[in-house]
Amino acid sequence: MKLTLEEVQHIAELARLELTPEEEELYQQQLSAILEYAARLQQLDTTGIAPTASVLPPHSVLRVDEVKPGLTTDAALRNAPQVEQSQFRVPPVLE
Amino acid sequence: MPELNELSVRQAVDALRSGEISSLDLTRACLARIDRLEPEVHAFLTRTSDLALRQAEAADRQLAAHRAGRDESPLPPLLGLPLAVKDVLALEGVRCTCGSKILENFIPPYTATSVERLLKAGVVVVGKTNTDEFAMGSSTENSAYGPTHNPWNLDHVPGGSSGGSAAAVASRMVPAAVGSDTGGSVRQPASYCGVTGLKPTYGRVSRYGLVAYGSSLDAVGAFARSAEDVALLFEIIAGHDRRDATSMDVAVPKIQLTPDPSLAGIRIGVPKEYFIAGIQPEVEAGVRRAIAQLEALGASVHEVSLPYTEYALPVYYLIAPAEASANLARYDGVRFGLREPAAQILDQYKRTRGAGFGPEVKRRIMLGTYALSAGYYDAYYGQAQKVRTLIKRDFEQAFTQVDAIATPVAPTTAFRIGEHGDDPLAMYLEDVFTLPTNLAGVPGLAFPVGFDEHGLPVGMQLMGAHFHEEILFRLAHAYQQVTDWHQRIPIL
Numbered sequence: 010m011k012l013t014l015e016e017v018q019h020i021a022e023l024a025r026l027e028l029t030p031e032e033e034e035l036y037q038q039q040l041s042a043i044l045e046y047a048a049r050l051q052q053l054d055t056t057g058i059a060p061t062a063s064v065l066p067p068h069s070v071l072r073v074d075e076v077k078p079g080l081t082t083d084a085a086l087r088n089a090p091q092v093e094q095s096q097f098r099v100p101p102v103l104e
Numbered sequence: 105m106p107e108l109n110e111l112s113v114r115q116a117v118d119a120l121r122s123g124e125i126s127s128l129d130l131t132r133a134c135l136a137r138i139d140r141l142e143p144e145v146h147a148f149l150t151r152t153s154d155l156a157l158r159q160a161e162a163a164d165r166q167l168a169a170h171r172a173g174r175d176e177s178p179l180p181p182l183l184g185l186p187l188a189v190k191d192v193l194a195l196e197g198v199r200c201t202c203g204s205k206i207l208e209n210f211i212p213p214y215t216a217t218s219v220e221r222l223l224k225a226g227v228v229v230v231g232k233t234n235t236d237e238f239a240m241g242s243s244t245e246n247s248a249y250g251p252t253h254n255p256w257n258l259d260h261v262p263g264g265s266s267g268g269s270a271a272a273v274a275s276r277m278v279p280a281a282v283g284s285d286t287g288g289s290v291r292q293p294a295s296y297c298g299v300t301g302l303k304p305t306y307g308r309v310s311r312y313g314l315v316a317y318g319s320s321l322d323a324v325g326a327f328a329r330s331a332e333d334v335a336l337l338f339e340i341i342a343g344h345d346r347r348d349a350t351s352m353d354v355a356v357p358k359i360q361l362t363p364d365p366s367l368a369g370i371r372i373g374v375p376k377e378y379f380i381a382g383i384q385p386e387v388e389a390g391v392r393r394a395i396a397q398l399e400a401l402g403a404s405v406h407e408v409s410l411p412y413t414e415y416a417l418p419v420y421y422l423i424a425p426a427e428a429s430a431n432l433a434r435y436d437g438v439r440f441g442l443r444e445p446a447a448q449i450l451d452q453y454k455r456t457r458g459a460g461f462g463p464e465v466k467r468r469i470m471l472g473t474y475a476l477s478a479g480y481y482d483a484y485y486g487q488a489q490k491v492r493t494l495i496k497r498d499f500e501q502a503f504t505q506v507d508a509i510a511t512p513v514a515p516t517t518a519f520r521i522g523e524h525g526d527d528p529l530a531m532y533l534e535d536v537f538t539l540p541t542n543l544a545g546v547p548g549l550a551f552p553v554g555f556d557e558h559g560l561p562v563g564m565q566l567m568g569a570h571f572h573e574e575i576l577f578r579l580a581h582a583y584q585q586v587t588d589w590h591q592r593i594p595i596l
Contacts (some may be wrong), residue, residue: 024470092439
């Protein structure tokens with residue numbers, strides 16, 4: 010399982026990660042080796058085996074729908090890199 | 105009496121109640137020990153000495169009032185006990201970095217349930233301990249703030265990711281600490297540092313306020329120097345919490361430990377799949393000797409099989425990174441954490457994450473993103489989840505035959521800092537014996553059973569069925585009644 014450089018760049022784009030050319034090359038090698046190792050799972054016949062997403066017995070968690078105090082606006086904004094008018098300020102999302 | 109900073113949890117709590125010692129003296133002794141050793145060990149990322157001294161004074165006032173009969177309410181069980189907290193658990197108002205540059209200045213606005221329960225039980229928090237970045241690693245070398253050093257040999261790693269907590273307990277900076285375990289991150293450093301560490305059953309301890317890594321695997325655990333001490337912490341952090349939907353409403357037993365080490369009637373399973381080629385001979389010998397000692401105390405020993413063990417590593421390194429890639433999407437420079445400005449928001453996300461995350465975190469995000477991406481989901485993530493079912497069934501089957509399973513914690517003792525350099529797969533192999541419990545959700549307890557020829561601790565792991573932590577404590581406690589490995593102190 011050898012990843013191409015284009016595949017690495019595509020994954021980085023999906024993951025919203027800016028990588029240097031050196032990182033792209035390193036991850037190309039390392040991820041290829043790890044995926045090759047992981048390929049042994051495909052030798053197993055798992056026909057009819059249900060996937061495990063959680064080890065807990067299936068259960069629903071419900072709560073009463075009541076108003077409770079949460080974080081104040083100030084507390085929620087305290088770690089923000091940039092704030093304007095009690096909101097998180099970000100650069101343009103659309104051109 | 106030993107030095108104050110060398111007291112066990114049980115000894116410290118008893119001496120505080122009787123008035124023999126004060127929390128302030130105990131806390132000062134721990135802070136002084138940290139002052140002296142921290143330049144060499146580097147167990148902490150943030151120290152909270154002022155907070156600790158204030159909490160200790162308050163504890164002493166409450167203890168004094170109680171002794172004078174002015175306060176008749178029951179004393180909190182750990183009142184005045186110094187404790188260290190892994191820096192992936194939120195404590196309101198105290199920086200929480202997760203060992204990452206991306207959270208270098210993050211101050212959580214709330215406290216994790218496990219930490220809140222410990223505070224309510226009266227603990228004194230001396231600081232936040234070092235960790236591999238976002239708990240991803242087996243050595244603390246992935247911390248953005250430099251590695252922690254193993255107190256038994258400073259050139260070696262303490263294990264990881266909760267290496268700071270394990271090293272702090274081993275070097276007698278604190279009697280106890282909390283950590284987290286997603287694939288072995290409490291048990292493996294406990295083993296490497298010669299202390300006792302528990303990963304509870306998944307769902308036993310609330311994950312609220314634990315910074316998420318692999319949400320179906322993450323567990324909050326505890327370190328101390330004996331099973332009895334870990335049990336005291338376990339009783340406090342365990343239990344249902346409505347703020348974590350995966351927290352189970354299962355009664356937490358009062359762990360009953362007696363000085364009588366008899367283990368008659370307890371069945372211990374030994375799986376052949378955990379005694380494989382490549383395991384360090386002293387590790388295998390130490391663990392087999394410990395199993396023989398448990399047998400001598402009356403337990404019966406049976407061979408069991410966990411046939412899918414060899415697949416746990418690839419399953420884990422698809423599922424955990426997949427969950428991590430989703431969980432770490434939140435670090436985008438918008439609401440908290442680092443921001444690397446750019447003219448467009450998409451570029452800002454990429455730059456922020458490219459600059460803020462270290463190499464191992466990026467590697468796992470990339471791996472997880474790939475395993476979840478269109479065209480590969482079924483072959484990688486989907487198949488891994490199915491094999492996870494087979495691994496879980498292995499344990500269900502084994503626990504119809506035995507009460508606990510005994511294995512090594514890791515194939516080797518603590519390796520040298522830098523030894524695994526740029527070979528992530530070699531590093532991942534350190535987790536081969538600890539990953540299966542997280543995949544199956546069962547509890548695991550690690551404790552010291554000897555030393556190798558270089559003086560580095562050897563650890564044994566006991567695993568139990570879901571919510572059966574008590575049997576693990578009973579077995580380890582019995583072992584610790586007849587051995588003294590857990591009382592050895594590294595020379596520093």
